[in-house]
Amino acid sequence: MTEQEQLHQAIASLEEQRPILGDAVVDTTITALQEKLSQLDQPTQNHLATKTAQRKQVSILFANITGMATVADSLPDTNILNLMNLLWRRLDSAITNQDGMIDKHMGEAVMGLFGVPVAHEDDAERAIRAALQMRAALSDFISARTRTDDQLSQTELGHLRGLQIRIGINTGPVMLGRVGSSDEYTVIGDAVNVASRLEKTAPPGGILIAHDTYMLVHDRFNVEPLGLITIRGRSEPIQVYLVLGIKPRLFYASGRGVEGVETRMVGRDAELKMLQGMLQQAVKDRVGQILTISGDAGVGKSRLVHEFNNWVRALPYEVPVFKGRTYQQISQLPFSLIRDILATYFEIQDNDSPVVAEEKLVQGMAQFMGQQTDDVRLRANIIGQLIGLDLSTKVQSLGQTGEAPQLRAAAYEYLATLFEVIAEHNSAVLLFLEDLHWSDDASLDFIRYLAESCQKAPLLIIGVTRPQDGQQTGGGYRERPLPGTKIHLENLSKEESQQLVVEILQKLPEIPTDLSDLILLQAEGNPFYVEELIKVLIEDGVIIAGQEQWQLRRNQLTEVRVPPNITSVLQGRLDRLTNMERLTLQRASVVGRVFWDTAVFQMNLAADEPLTHNQTRTALQALEKREMIFRRQSSGFAGTNAYVFKHAILHQVTYESVLLRARPIYHKQVADWLAQQSGERISEYAGTIAEHYELAEEKSTAAELYEMAGQRSQDTFNLEMATIYFCRSLALLTDMSHYALWQLRLQED
Template sequence: MASACPGCHTRTAPGARFCSSCGHALPAAPAPVPAVGTGREQVASRRTVTVLFCDMTGSTALSEWLDPEALRHVMLRYFTRMRACVEDHGGTVEKFIGDAVMAVFGVPLTHEDDPLRAVRAALDMRDSLDDLNAELRRELGTAVAVRIGVETGEVVATVVPGADQALVSGETVNVAARLEQHAPPGQILVGAVTRALVGPAVEAEPVAALSVKGKSRPVHAWRVVRAVERPATMLRGTDSALVDRTAELDALLALHRRTGRDRAGRLVTLLGDPGVGKSRLARAYGREAVRQGALVAGTDCPPYGSPGPYAPLAALLEGLAPGLPDDGGSFRDRVAALLGPVRSSRATPQGNSGQDVGGREAAGAAAALLDRLRRGEAPGTGTEEVHLALLGLLTALGRDRTVVAVLDDIHYAAPALLDAVAHLATGLTGARVLLVCLARPELLDHAPEWSEPAPTATVLPVPPLPKADCQDLVVRLRSLAGGTADDLVLHLAQGSCGSAAVPDAITARIAERAEGNPLFVEQMVAMEREGGDLESVPLSLRGLVAARLDRLPPEERELLGCASVVGREFPLDQLRVVRAGEQAAPPGEDGRTAPEELLAALVSRRIVEPLAASGGTHPGGAPETPETLPEPGGHRFASPLIQEVVYAGLSRRLRAERHERLAAWLLADGVTASPGTPPSPPPPPDHTTAGGHLERAFWHRRGLGLLDPVARRTGAAAVAHLTAAGAAALARGEVGWAMDLLRRARAVDDVCPAGGDRDGATVPGPGGGAAAAVRLRLRTALAEAHLATGHTERALTAFHAVHEEAVRTGDQATAARVRLQLAYLEPGAPGFGTALDAARESLAPLTEAGDDLGLARARLRIGQAHQSEGRHARAVTDFTAALHHAARADAELERAGTVGAFGVSLWLGPEPVPAALRRCEELLATDLDGRRMARAALLCPMAVLLATRRRFEEAREQLVLASRTLHDFGHAFAAPAVTVFAATVECLDGRRDSAEAMLRGARTDLARLGDTPLLATATRDLVRVLLEQGRAAEARDLLAPAEGDLMAVAELHALHGRLLALTGDGAAATAHLRRALDAARTTESPLCLADVELDLAHALADLADPDGPPPPAARAHATAAHRRYRAKGHLVGAARARLLRGSSAGRTGPEPAP
């Protein structure tokens, strides 16, 4: 095959050892691309190629009158010319079929301009017939013509060892053949993909859409007119203006100075095409920021395989560690020490540390959260808590110095991480923090708001380098030995280059083709040094990477293929597992080069780069410290695009096998012990990562049209592990992440039901067991996720189906768990009983199954039932048991619900308010340290306790914090629940209008969600607000009969009595209030009894002479209520009772001043 001389770039003959023009020694031909694995076998690869079909017209007529020997001579001359035309342009003849020629461009080596080469070869093939026809006319008195079809697309390609032949298959081959069949003699038709890739380099005219055999839709085609000789460029994006890097660097430094001067955080997004130099510009700015004393840290967002939405923050937090107090403590302790003074400075005016909602306990909780993120663990909290923790850390770090946080590849970030960055951009006040995000334009496809103008956010476009700077970069890189381009780019950006020398032809050609893309320049210079053909200059960055990778030695290509399966970052132990197909063997034992040697070579080629010890690279360019030195064995692809191209080149079958191999190792233990080292206890299985690998493996096998036993086992295991990961995320309260995992599991299960059609089949995965059990776990978790996201009707339908299936299969534990949900959501529905009945009857099967999550829910329901009957001591006992089971199950939702219910018993039960508040504060400082969701749940009843002590602003602050936390967990039931508590605080503060509005909104939401018990509570509260304003008619329409739980019965009788007293029906009013009093006296709630006593006093006052003093009976009940409120420590209630005792007005009169 023709190649180019590395000295003068003259085309050389196939097989030549020296250049015929300058005498330069020619490099040996690279090994064929498909030689992967150990080098002892051939494996097909997936490649983007251009396929050409050429058919001779008139050959049948020739065969009718031409002697077979003469015909053979004509065909040989024809085939020789056609092959020469193909090979002159770097193509490979796959086969001759009769009088047709099939050629492929892109096998065995990719060239970025393969589509253009194919079109030029087609033109040469057509034109070469002129000489052949002249000979045929002279010798035989005849002539021939050709018609040609060309198309580009993905194929599976294999090179036959020892044969100058490529085997390709795929739809692209069929389309190219159909285009050739529809082309008139002497014409060339190209498909849509090829037309788009050749761009202005080829003049072509559209033809009518073709209806071709085997295609359901018409095929668009263009007739090639001619190739444009040496166009100014054949790259896309040439219409964009080229500007110097000085402007971008100056803009960054100006923002840096402004951030420090104004002490206000800002977000700047460097937006540009891949390879244009965003990362290099960020590193240049980072070095200057470090020189000026800034703390610089960075991270990047992987395109897939992330264990969670916040995983990229681990490297960023590690990079920020040098800015923490250096007291020798752990990261968590150092963060807490830093945050404590900042948060304490925001304490309430009372100065009481026990009242300091954002005090040191919050600092400790934030430190614990940040430490989990630093270790790459799930936060275990809602997004708002992550936002607040990051905000607190950056604010504290930015008090005394400028902090620069760089987030690369943010277009790959999960929505939760994008939200966190946006939240920081608007919340960093009083701190010198500059957030620098690097993104491709694709970011705006799924986050268009990112480009909208904002006071604290700036989008800085990064265009290609101007021509002069690009040429200077080529010159310096060609003369650079063993270094990097970063210093040169900084030099260019500072405007200190700009050589006036006329560049040589090679430099000019590289600069022209690179179009100012520094990555293009860097890779093309490296290819030139290795003897690559500069005429294969890229048409797109992906093509450049593919062309570059094709020229690597086979073992390096094979190693990259293994690494691409792991992800952009690949630890050495995982790379060895994928490569070896077994636990890592000692280097050289399998006859292959040790991976360390291959990685060193790839690092020198700038294909991969070593990872720092923190798990990420350091765009700030800070001086090397023990924290920033490269970590042996940790590497990553220098660009995510390289990883994508390598991965796309693997066959689906090979990808599937490697994903399965890695998943099996991760699930085995994920750790390779060193020789002589005793094995350590295996870590918990990473269901998310392993499930993701199994999921990808299944879809690759499915993409091959396979649903054989291997594919079914892989799919079943993927379902099991994704289900386990989703259920765990749901238990942690990460509802959005859980729904994503469970939907992915359901998508696999829909195509490949766990175990196929055999419900008894064993499924490899967490818990193992029958396929039916795995499927049931998935459906149960999905139903719970639907419920948590507010899709109650969908959840109810799913719960009923799951319950029916669980009963049918004898899964008593699952049936009991689902019955708990249905009894709560559909109280009184036939077949499920009350929530208390369902909870009590579930204890035995759940205990037998060891289901701590189910037991936590059952104990919580039992405790809530006792609570609704006013038996708070028994309720606390059940809540304690529920907390025990929730902790064992690591169930944050159940922990939060139980803690919240415990807080309600502190509010309504016999515990005096001061003691109850101290108990809440102790819980926040100890048991709930770092448990943000549970803390938020406790803050709601704690806010009511504060309001009873007239600490209304503190109460509202706590509710705002709780609302943000619970709402951003994505749990739909949280917002109306917090609103009901907030309305109670407003009532205690005498703000009835505000309380009414809140309660009406909460009732609408609760009715939609189907939360019947909480809806009844909100309705009773609204009726009370209306009665206190004398709006009897509206209250009557909402008031339910006095039935149900004891606490509800007492309140409903009291409300009926108040309503009847307002309408003048004294006998009926008194009867209801007496029944209310009897019910309240049987509870353990002094607050319930005090409220009924006060209601009775108001009713008696309303029935008496409105102009006179309250009757003695009213004053007696008001006195009793006052005594009970004082004993409870309820200052607001005591004041209201005291007012009524000496007032001539009823309950509907004016409120006392708090």
């Protein structure tokens, strides 16, 4: 569901919990949510209303109901229209509930988009969850109609039971914009065609996904490889997979790392020793501890926690481990993190009935609190009601009444007592909290209460979060971070990154310098980026991953594309920018990873919808505050400020989002600006200016400047670069006599 829909759902959920949370809490929270809702409505409308087309990675879902024509032929027109409206209402809800957008209906088919208008890190996962829900919704719809509709004949019921759904999902770059006389907002691109072909290939009742989608979700869903299929317009066939179902929830994603390679953790020994020391102190002194680990996405927070958890499991004494994760989709739901902690430990599934969920919670608590008694059941029911298991009638039937604040306080006390009892009967208790940056206020409030209550119990609470940039938080953690010790993980050093590359590529007979340099230059010390870049090299056939030994096709080692996983993370950040910030960042990316404010001023002023200097300056300040760019101490050009993108891949993803048709225009503007700024020193910047003119399709000007850059490199005895520039100049020349002279000169050199 969209973030707005999440807020609406959160408001509805709060109303349901008013009896236990109380009017004061509910009214205050709902007011805050409604303010947030009003703030969000405008940006989303801006995304859809803007006339500016966009390039971005999107997950596309095509679904088709088979057998609908037979049903339509056997029913009166009015009946079939009512039937289809009821059915599509359910199927469409499955898409929108996962934050998807209905692109269009086409008779018996629907096209849904995930990542539009705003991208999320898990759009591919949301698309598959929507597909599974659509399949279940169709089954439930058929069951309900065949049970209750006494106006249908046996033949008509048989036709209705024959309805099945085929679904195809693909993820890839598309162009978004408004097309046609109706000004319809839609997507165009090869990725759309592939998704449509997958739907037509899928078996009835089947969900097919392409390889790019599989690589984003293979640690979350069970799939069956179905081999290769051909797609019209594509020279190479694509691998497809049949989705079988959802994998059990995992705290540490098994999809991390490179398949077939076991690697040691690199560069986090000091932090691991700190965690070990804190647990040992908790065990020895019987005291509570709380620690927060922060760091950018992919920097290794989860891997550190995973290695610490492995160390704990190898201890000679038992330490119960509770784990909870916050999800962006439910970041506004009160106590969603606490619910996940208990659901994970006591194996309460999302589709468990209230009766089953209650029994799992009661039995789980009883194993720590003693035999099942009315008191344990009462405690479990009050806790269950707090976390949204809808056990209010159970609470009342057990004779527990009172005002909401008293019930809420009782739930806090019972939960804290549960952890204290577990700690008393064990050497220590561990509580891992992942993705606190998405956490709701109520969950964080309880965690603070728990830490305060268990100061004299060996409970070690470890939270994991990202630095807050004002874009990606449920609100609570940014405003009131948890107390206790803080660890911030920085990127790995060059030496540590090199060690990680050697670990992952251990099956290569040798690792050429150009291979490791290519990976290190792109990853810039981020372990996740290192892993994903190597995965892409394997997928693209540059590295052949054999069982015992790997091979490198060195002649194909030129550049590496941005992995879809990394694109998803960074695109989510780009889409949460304001329109002014996004356009400014996109135009800055055309200048280069290092760019100058006055160049962006000119580009923004020359745009179809111009931005003033003040607007651009405000956008740059906001981007700097979000730590997407940083100002450099020196500029190189008088009267300008130089900035640098925080990460090379962020720069690349931003540039890839710039429309293809707009790039030549922007590159021409940048080239003209650089030529003007460099003045008499143009030869120093000739290579860079030439590249911009080449991308602007100004070939003759680019050739002249490459020649100038080659001459300067030759004069400074950099013969390798001189040869490169002269060759690039030759490739652009159309004057054959000039071409022949340059060929002779190269041979002489």
